[in-house]
Amino acid sequence: MTEKFKKLLHLIVMIVAAIALIVFAIIHFMTALNTQYGMLVMIAYVIMFIWAVCRVIVLAKEYHRL
Numbered sequence: 603m604t605e606k607f608k609k610l611l612h613l614i615v616m617i618v619a620a621i622a623l624i625v626f627a628i629i630h631f632m633t634a635l636n637t638q639y640g641m642l643v644m645i646a647y648v649i650m651f652i653w654a655v656c657r658v659i660v661l662a663k664e665y666h667r668l
Contacts, residue, residue, distance in 0.1 A: 605668060606668045613662060616654055623647055627648070630644060
């Protein structure tokens with residue numbers, strides 16, 4: 603596989619991960635936010651989403667540089 607294809611595949615996987623985090627956070631918000639650790643889990647979702655978006659930005663820049 604070429605390097606450009608690997609970067610594109612990694613970028614696609616991270617975009618899917620960011621979308622999945624949004625979906626899971628919405629589901630968590632609608633069902634389990636008022637549980638004992640609900641707010642902590644929601645904060646974890648937000649932190650993971652920020653990380654995924656930052657990673658997508660970096661991968662997009664690397665992909666365009668190739």
